[in-house]
Amino acid sequence: MTVLDQNPDSCICPDLRDYWHLVQRKEDKQCLLKSTSTPHEITLSAEEDYALRHFTGQFNITQIQKQCRQKYPDISPTFVEKLCDRLLTEGILNESIAQPYITLKPEAKWIEHPAGYWLLRNPKGTPKWGLIQKQIPNLVYLFFNQYSYETIQLLEQFPLETVVDRCNYPSQQLQQQRQILAATGMLAGIDPPAKKGFSLNPLQLLYLQIPLFDPDRFLSLYIDRLSWLWTKMAGFCLALFLTSCAIVGWNQRLEIAYTGAKLWESYSNSLILPFIFLSLFVVVIHELGHAFTLKHFGGIVPEIGLLLMMLFPAAYTNTTDSYRLPRWQRLLVVGAGILVQLTIAAIALTIWNFAIPGSALQITSYLLLIAALFTLAVNLNPLAKFDGYYFLVALTGILNLRSRARAFYFNLFTGKPLQEPQNTRWVLAIYGPLSLLYLWFIFGFLILRILQWFWVNLPQISQSILLIALIYWLFSKLFSSSR
Structure with missing residues (x-):
């Protein structure tokens, strides 16, 4: 069997670099x-x-052949096939070319992380659907341990049967690896269709992301002008400013609380709308802090969008590319948003202290201070997937902390071997039940409030219809499960 007898699309040209060198005679x-x-x-x-x-x-x-035609338009349509036949004649290639089980896309690159795992990064994944921009670039990351990395390396060089026979790897596990790579668009010739729109499920009431547009070009235009923000001098001045404002704020805590009570007594519900707009402003600047910091460290920021947290509107930035950074830089990317909120709160506190008492400026600065502190408290919660969670992930080095904590307890209760290293088990043991209780509490609270609203506001006939529908749903579930 010669190369000309094979399908050019499935015939992978082997790596010759270990045995043959291309040189130019002087x-x-x-x-x-x-x-x-x-x-x-x-x-x-x-x-x-x-x-x-x-x-x-x-x-x-x-x-x-396509690459060669771009550089040399006049070559033969079968130029590369004839070259392979010549290499066969010269004894450089074998009579058959082994076809590996998988072939990664050229843009999919391996990155060895100092934390001991491997990243497979594809900056040109299948585009996402966006609300403002129709197609948003999709940066795709996959995480692998050393064992899985070595497995995929073998699959890139040999057919499936060879890897199974010679290395004693389970065939089902290798097929699952290929399915994951194909589903994420990592394999050559396989492009999953772009998802249009989004599906809604009850859990997304807690955390719903709606992509808007790609901000990377905007960030690239201004990152050089803002590079001074990441200098040691700027960091020192910011630390001094925040520390002094923290001392002032602590000494004025009773006055701040009293001012809030008086404002609510005077203006009541009319403060809610300005507070929401100021909170959105804080969150947007917060997200820009993440984005510009990642861009400063050479990362790609492919997506910015709208975030609904428990139906409260906010914004989010895709900082997935921070996973390839060293731990201290990842901590800075995550912590940049927190620093932005602290800075806004410190500026608002300063303006509030120097503004004319009772003026619009003083009231606005007070609301901005409370908005910054409120959103900061929400963001620092490590039990939800906000900044506190990702900061804890970067700090501990435990990727997919929530899912791994649940898997840890599942294996523990079912008697399966614990896959986690000893030094991470105590973190998972603490985080697992806390995150589950938090999720139940928040989701249960939302369901209870929704049911209370329906019960008070809907007429009795609607309540009866709702009750009948609920009974029908329960009976249908019981009937289907007993079959």
């Missing part, structure tokens, strides 16, 4: 392919030299 600039262990060498044309530079085990014949 005296006549002739391109050569030289063996690393024997005197064997063959002369090449410039087109053949360019094509062989793509023999890295990642591209098939069709892909290399």
